[in-house]
Amino acid sequence: MLFNSIEFVIFLPIVFVLYWFVINRNLKMQNFFVLVASYVFYGWWDWRFLSLIVFSSIIDFTVALQINGSNDKVKRKILLFVSIIVNIGLLGFFKYYNFFVDSFVEAFAQFGIQMNARSLNVILPVGISFYTFQTLSYTIDVYRKNLEPTRDVIAFFTFVAFFPQLVAGPIERAVNLLPQFYTKRTFDLEKARDGVKQILWGLFKKIIIADNCAFLVDDIFGSYADQPGSVLLLGALFFAFQIYGDFSGYSDIAIGTARLFGFSLMRNFAFPYFSRDIAEFWRRWHISLSTWFRDYVYIPLGGSRGTKFQQIRNTLIIFVVSGFWHGANWTFIVWGLLNGLYFLPLMLGKMNRRNMGVTAEGRLLPSFRETFQMGITFFLTLIAWIFFRAENVSQAFSYIGEMFSASIVSVPGMDYLKILPLVLIFIIIEWISRDKQHALEISHWPLVYRWSTYLILGFVVLLSFDKSPHAFIYFQF
Amino acid sequence: MKTFIKKIFIYVGLLSVLVLLFVLLIAARPELVDNFYRRFTTPRGKSLVLGTSRSAQGIKPAVFNERLTTQNNAMINHSFAIGPSSFGPNYLREVKHKIDQETENGLFIISVDPWSLATDIDNIEDDTAKFFEVRQKLFVGNLSSSSTNPNFGYLKNYWSNRFSLFGNLFKHWINYKNLIILHEDGWLEVNVELNMPVINQRIKQSTEEYAQKKMMISNTRLKYLSKIIEFLQEKGTVVLVRMPVSVPMYELEQNRFTDFSERIAAIANSHEILFYDFIDMSGRFQTVDTHHLYKKDAEVFSNILCDSISNAGIFGQGK
Numbered sequence: 082m083l084f085n086s087i088e089f090v091i092f093l094p095i096v097f098v099l100y101w102f103v104i105n106r107n108l109k110m111q112n113f114f115v116l117v118a119s120y121v122f123y124g125w126w127d128w129r130f131l132s133l134i135v136f137s138s139i140i141d142f143t144v145a146l147q148i149n150g151s152n153d154k155v156k157r158k159i160l161l162f163v164s165i166i167v168n169i170g171l172l173g174f175f176k177y178y179n180f181f182v183d184s185f186v187e188a189f190a191q192f193g194i195q196m197n198a199r200s201l202n203v204i205l206p207v208g209i210s211f212y213t214f215q216t217l218s219y220t221i222d223v224y225r226k227n228l229e230p231t232r233d234v235i236a237f238f239t240f241v242a243f244f245p246q247l248v249a250g251p252i253e254r255a256v257n258l259l260p261q262f263y264t265k266r267t268f269d270l271e272k273a274r275d276g277v278k279q280i281l282w283g284l285f286k287k288i289i290i291a292d293n294c295a296f297l298v299d300d301i302f303g304s305y306a307d308q309p310g311s312v313l314l315l316g317a318l319f320f321a322f323q324i325y326g327d328f329s330g331y332s333d334i335a336i337g338t339a340r341l342f343g344f345s346l347m348r349n350f351a352f353p354y355f356s357r358d359i360a361e362f363w364r365r366w367h368i369s370l371s372t373w374f375r376d377y378v379y380i381p382l383g384g385s386r387g388t389k390f391q392q393i394r395n396t397l398i399i400f401v402v403s404g405f406w407h408g409a410n411w412t413f414i415v416w417g418l419l420n421g422l423y424f425l426p427l428m429l430g431k432m433n434r435r436n437m438g439v440t441a442e443g444r445l446l447p448s449f450r451e452t453f454q455m456g457i458t459f460f461l462t463l464i465a466w467i468f469f470r471a472e473n474v475s476q477a478f479s480y481i482g483e484m485f486s487a488s489i490v491s492v493p494g495m496d497y498l499k500i501l502p503l504v505l506i507f508i509i510i511e512w513i514s515r516d517k518q519h520a521l522e523i524s525h526w527p528l529v530y531r532w533s534t535y536l537i538l539g540f541v542v543l544l545s546f547d548k549s550p551h552a553f554i555y556f557q558f
Numbered sequence: 559m560k561t562f563i564k565k566i567f568i569y570v571g572l573l574s575v576l577v578l579l580f581v582l583l584i585a586a587r588p589e590l591v592d593n594f595y596r597r598f599t600t601p602r603g604k605s606l607v608l609g610t611s612r613s614a615q616g617i618k619p620a621v622f623n624e625r626l627t628t629q630n631n632a633m634i635n636h637s638f639a640i641g642p643s644s645f646g647p648n649y650l651r652e653v654k655h656k657i658d659q660e661t662e663n664g665l666f667i668i669s670v671d672p673w674s675l676a677t678d679i680d681n682i683e684d685d686t687a688k689f690f691e692v693r694q695k696l697f698v699g700n701l702s703s704s705s706t707n708p709n710f711g712y713l714k715n716y717w718s719n720r721f722s723l724f725g726n727l728f729k730h731w732i733n734y735k736n737l738i739i740l741h742e743d744g745w746l747e748v749n750v751e752l753n754m755p756v757i758n759q760r761i762k763q764s765t766e767e768y769a770q771k772k773m774m775i776s777n778t779r780l781k782y783l784s785k786i787i788e789f790l791q792e793k794g795t796v797v798l799v800r801m802p803v804s805v806p807m808y809e810l811e812q813n814r815f816t817d818f819s820e821r822i823a824a825i826a827n828s829h830e831i832l833f834y835d836f837i838d839m840s841g842r843f844q845t846v847d848t849h850h851l852y853k854k855d856a857e858v859f860s861n862i863l864c865d866s867i868s869n870a871g872i873f874g875q876g877k
Contacts, residue, residue, distance in 0.1 A: 101559065268559045277566070532572075539573045544580075544720040 082125040084334045084364035085287055092122065093338065098295060100342060101268060108265050112235045115342070119244035123208070124250075130206040133171060138241045141216040142166045145223040145230035158554045168213040175205055181407030208248030210406060214373055216241050218291070219255035221377055228256055245338040249331045251349040251369035258346070268342030276340030278521035281535065284542045290507050291326030292297070293500050294319040294547070302470055305480050310489030313480060315480030315497050317463045320470045322504050325354065328367070333519055352515045354462075354508075355440045357454035359423040360433035362462060370406070374399050385428060396428055407469070412477060416468040423461050446472045470513040569700040583723070585708045589740045590726040591717060594638055594697070596740045599707035602658040605794065607744070608786070609669030610644070611865035613637040616851040617667060619743040621756050621860035626868055631794070634661060635744030638698055644674040645783045646689045648699030650689040653786055655704040657793060664794030665873050667863070668786065669801055670822055671770050673768070675783060677776035747853050750846045757846060764848040765806040780825065787829050795873045798826050798833040799863060807848040808840035834866055 082088050096118045104110045124131050144164045148157050186196045219240075222228040231237050236290040240259045246252075301308055301316030308316070332349035339346045353365035363371050375384075382395045397418065404417020427433040441447040441457065447455065464481065471477035521538075523531055567652075588596040605627050607617045614637035622633045636656050643649050657664075681688040691698060697716040702833065713720075727738055739747040790796045800819060801809070811818065819835050826833035836859070843859060844852040851859055867873055 270559070270562055273562050274565070382614070532569075533570065536572055536576060539569070540576050540580075541721070543573065543577065 082122050082260065084331065084338075085284060087546075088125060092118075093341075097341060108263075109233075109235060111260050111266070112239050113232075115244070116235060116239040116242060119239065119242040119247060122244035123242065123247055126207050127204075127425070129177065130204075133175075133206055133209065134212060134242050134247075135238075137168060137213060137216050138238045139446050140164060141220045141241075142231075142234060144239045146232070148220070148224050149230045158391055161220060161224045165433050168217050172209055172213050175209055177409045199462065209447070210246060210479075211250050211252055212241055214252050214370075215255075218252070218377060219259070220374060222255055229258075231259060231263075233263065234474065243339070243344075245335040245342075245344075246346055249328070249335070250367075251332055251335065251347050253346060253369070259401070261344050267341065272340045272345075275522070276337040277341065278523075278535070279333045279337030279519045281337075281538055281542070282519050282521040283330040283335075283337060285538050286326040286330030286333065286507075288330075288542050288545045288547075289326075289331060290503070291323045291549075293503060294323035294326065297497060297500065298323050298470070305476075305483060308483070309491045309493070310484045310486045311491045311493045312497050313484035314489060315493055315501075317467050317484065319504070321354070321459070321463055321466050322507070324466065324469070325350075326507075348518065352440075352511055354459055355441060355455055355512065356458050357436040357451060358427055358432070358458055359461060360427045361436040362458055363420070364437075365426065370403065374403050378402060392428065393425060396425055400424065411474050412468050414473050415474055415477070416465050419465045419468060420462075423465070442516065444516065494496075580610070580723075581708055583727075584713065587727070587730075588707060589742075589762070590723050590730065591713070592719075592722065593738060593740055593746060594642070595709065595712055595717065596742070597634075597636055597638070597744050598697075598701060598704045598709045598712050598782040600634060600705060600742060600744070602705050603634040603636060603656055603664075604631040604658045604661045606653070606656065607633065607635040607637055607666075607667045607669070608643070608649070608653065608675045609637040610671065610702070611637065611639040611746070612671060612803070612849050612851075613667070613669035613784075613799075614639070614744070614746045615748055615862065616801050616856045616859055617669065617799075618745045618856055618860040620741075620745065621857065621864050622665065622667075623743070624863050625861075626873065627665055631661065633665060633667075633743070635746075637669065637744070640673055641694075642691050642696040642698040644676075644689065644691060645670075645779045645786065646691060647686050647782060648689075648691045648696065650782055650786050650789070651699035652683045652704060653789065655701070657790070661793040664790070665867070666790040666794060667795045667867075668790075668796065668798050669799065670783065671797055671803075672775060672811055672818045673773065675775055675779045675818075676773040676815075677779065679772045679774050679834070681776070684776050686778055689776075689779075747858075748846060748850065749853065752844065752846075752852065753804070759876075761804045761806055761848045763843070764821075765804070765810055768807070768811055769814075775818065775821070780821070784825060787825070787831065791829065796829070796831045797867060797872070798822055798831065800833075800835045800837045801851070801859070802839040802841075802843050804845045805841040805850045808837060811837070813838065831870060832870055834863060836862075 082092060100111065100114060100118075104114050120131055120134075122133065141164055144160050148160045151157050151160070170327070189196050204330075219228070223230045231240075236259065239262055240253070240255060243253070243258065283498075296314055301312055301319070305316070307312055329350035336346045336349070347369055349367060349369050351365040351368065353362050356362035356365055379395055379399045382398060383391055384395060385392055387395075400415055400417045402417070402420030404413040404415070404420070407413040414543045424433070427435075436454075441451055466476045467480050467484075468474065471480060510520050514522065521534070523534065526534070568811060584591060588599045603608070605619075605622070607613050607619060609617075617635060619633040619635050627633050636652070637643060649834070652852060677684060677689060686692055690696075697712060701709065701711045701716075703711065728734075728836070735749065735751070737749050738871075739749075741747060787796050787798075800822065802808075823833050843855040846852050
């Protein structure tokens with residue numbers, strides 16, 4: 082089920098009413114109801130793949146209890162590996178099998194060896210990258226003794242399948258989300274009200290910003306060889322806003338929906354395009370994934386300790402793996418590697434934690450220096466996004482080559498400029514709200530302005546509501 | 559919780575009021591929606607102009623309603639564009655939706671041109687499923703009703719840029735010089751400046767684009783043209799017309815579809831209806847691009863066509 086679909090518009094109020102008014106007395110029943118609702122939400126796409134979520138949940142629930150019950154280091158390690166192998170195995174098979182087969186065949190063909198390996202018609206289960214990482218983090222935390230394993234099977238299964246964030250994150254940590262299933266939730270008016278606002282803002286980002294950009298991005302990337310450099314630059318720019326609107330929009334809806342049910346999910350985006358360097362960008366973009374890799378890959382590898390070589394190796398590994406997590410394509414690997422290369426000078430120069438606070442905090446406009454820094458950072462991410470969006474690496478290089486041709490100074494056609502004002506308005510709104518959790522934290526505004534804003538946003542979202550909605554980009558990851 | 563529910567209801571209520579106002583605006587000013595929508599909001603027609611954008615812009619029902627038809631068989635233009643209203647199963651369905659079933663003495667002007675009777679050369683089997691408008695499930699012939707105001711079927715499924723309404727409202731308000739007005743009788747008035755270098759460039763470019771098209775005359779489409787004629791013959795008088803175009807488009811069509819007029823004449827003969835072939839008058843009328851007559855010449859052409867039908871004595875007695 083998509084957040085921007087009519088099914089969800091019906092599903093959400095029904096679940097909300099039943100949750101708060103019918104089965105609000107018994108916590109276990111309420112959790113069980115959330116679990117059923119989550120399975121319905123997921124099964125709406127393809128009920129067969131529910132079995133994978135159930136399987137993954139059973140494995141990690143059992144393994145974590147076994148790990149906790151044993152003091153034998155070897156046994157604990159073996160159990161941890163069972164969980165890792167099962168989860169990564171599922172991910173590897175469904176997401177990467179064809180990629181590895183095809184890559185091996187191609188690699189051997191380079192040496193004149195023809196292999197007869199067969200690609201499989203494997204369907205990628207929606208959200209598999211997200212929920213496998215979520216369950217893995219639980220088992221690893223139990224292994225590290227950072228977390229007591231739960232014996233509440235319903236709570237655990239609901240933690241794994243919690244519908245607001247099941248298919249595209251934020252990738253929650255058990256230490257944050259799981260305890261919320263143990264305590265009785267009481268309705269918090271402020272939290273619910275803020276949740277609705279965040280849902281509205283998320284829908285605006287997805288339906289108005291991302292989907293409108295997508296239309297032009299598909300056109301430009303689909304005909305990039307015939308487009309002048311200026312249009313290609315716009316294509317990259319629009320893709321930057323498409324993916325931001327799409328993914329951060331999803332996260333906003335997920336966080337807002339969870340708040341309606343009394344849950345708090347972690348923040349996933351913090352106005353990343355106002356970052357002053359790449360390190361700051363990665364602290365603000367897909368935070369739940371970045372911190373996951375930091376805690377479960379980067380730090381175990383040694384992090385920023387050790388020799389320069391080790392630091393470089395660790396940094397590149399985490400960025401490449403992060404790129405590969407996004408999809409079974411070399412484009413994502415190059416995208417990750419490129420970001421790693423952007424990051425390295427900052428890390429080696431110990432400048433990666435230079436910009437920690439809100440950009441231009443307390444001021445209306447950024448300084449010249451901040452503007453320059455933001456511009457450079459945005460430009461670097463823009464180049465990297467071209468790899469992310471392209472069909473293959475050679476297309477990305479051709480795109481960039483064409484983009485930086487003499488025609489970059491030509492005037493693009495009006496059709497390509499039409500949504501530029503929309504993007505500019507969006508940037509201004511985001512800039513004004515950059516010290517908030519989301520752009521609709523406007524409780525301090527006078528009532529009339531506030532409600533006018535909500536109504537205008539609701540109206541434009543409603544007007545753009547499509548009976549066959551565009552799927553979220555991150556569903557494919 | 560009560561406060562929350564109350565506020566949600568207030569919000570949904572206010573939003574519903576906004577939507578209602580929006581719908582009322584559409585109902586009052588259907589011409590603001592796009593270049594097609596209004597035709598699906600007017601009552602069923604007793605006399606129709608059918609064809610593509612050539613006739614949508616080039617044949618003014620007002621001329622016929624003033625000179626030839628009466629209130630009992632008033633004419634409306636139900637032509638659309640090459641994409642949605644090429645002759646085929648969709649357009650046949652659409653004609654059946656739009657015609658007033660009570661009609662007995664209507665006048666039906668069917669504008670033909672090679673492009674609206676052609677298909678891709680790849681469509682060797684000449685299969686309707688491969689026709690563009692069928693493949694794309696375009697709106698013509700696919701609405702449950704073609705005469706309701708507001709037409710929610712169209713608004714919900716086929717109106718892609720709903721915000722254009724505000725832009726069009728603004729254009730009408732400031733009386734924008736390049737305004738496109740879809741009149742209630744279905745005539746599409748396109749206001750453009752007669753800037754000849756610009757128009758010549760447009761003609762050249764558009765003709766070149768058409769020259770690139772790999773298309774052939776479709777026997778299936780010709781059969782559907784015949785079906786439409788047969789259906790309409792039961793309701794009144796049918797005439798076929800081939801409208802004048804720009805000189806480059808005339809040359810392209812004459813070279814590419816050498817026997818097109820003969821084939822249409824043969825169809826007309828077989829149904830014992832008249833075929834008015836004005837293609838040789840191409841160049842005598844001002845066009846705004848390679849296909850479409852300038853609005854003033856649309857009036858002139860409509861009068862010429864009206865004279866021809868009137869003089870033939872095949873329809874009514876005039877006014």
